[in-house]
Amino acid sequence: MTNTTVSSDLLRGHTDTIILKLLLGGDHYGYEISKKVYETSGHMYELNEATMYSSLKRLENDGRITAYWGSETQGVRRKYYRLTDAGRELYAANKNAWDVARTVLEKLL
Amino acid sequence: MTNTTVSSDLLRGHTDTIILKLLLGGDHYGYEISKKVYETSGHMYELNEATMYSSLKRLENDGRITAYWGSETQGVRRKYYRLTDAGRELYAANKNAWDVARTVLEKLL
DNA sequence: TCATAATACCTTGACAGACATAGTATTGTG
């Protein structure tokens, strides 16, 4: 068990959407994404690195995001991710699916 | 794709809790559980049979529910499930975990 | 100076829950 306060099992399937949502606000690099998720969640959820990178890879393969290396002249290289139109579409669809799922869960739990 | 209106991926991890919640209201047999879930969800979610039975098996193995054969003198035999105290505890814990998860997701999505 | 933490990325193998598919058996219906 890492320092996670919310069970990741219950967030399963939402990783892609969480990342897409973050990229709606502008390009970000991987490490930054995990930090921002931690902050935005109110320190309740720590996105596992391996999970994040596999999600990024999946999104990239599916054309939902594009990746480019930053132009850092010093410091560690950073790989930035940018949302595509297809990514924006997927976010909207997933957000909608979540609204439905939440409604259903509130009836069932 | 079956006749499901809500993505089962987003309900992943909630199957056990959904079943425990139903059993809070009294003993039920498997087939009945799947029907009730469909009704309670407002026809939005159809619990897959294989998923349900594997959940029931898991809950039974973990001592959260007990199973007994009904005393049907005619008709198909029915296996009933009854909540244990440990099951009630698990439900309360899972319900609480869901409340936390929902709060976090509302921040992140 | 030099160990250590923090930053930043990546890969591999394993696990667990959900699923499709298949099967058995009984009862009601047209």
Add this chain to the structure above:
DNA sequence: CACAATACTATGTCTGTCAAGGTATTATGA
């Protein structure tokens, strides 16, 4: 008498997540 509905079970596959390991650079403080 075929077929749908009820009711339970077993098997193998898929996918997202994770632990664990790795590489490399920069900042910090003892």
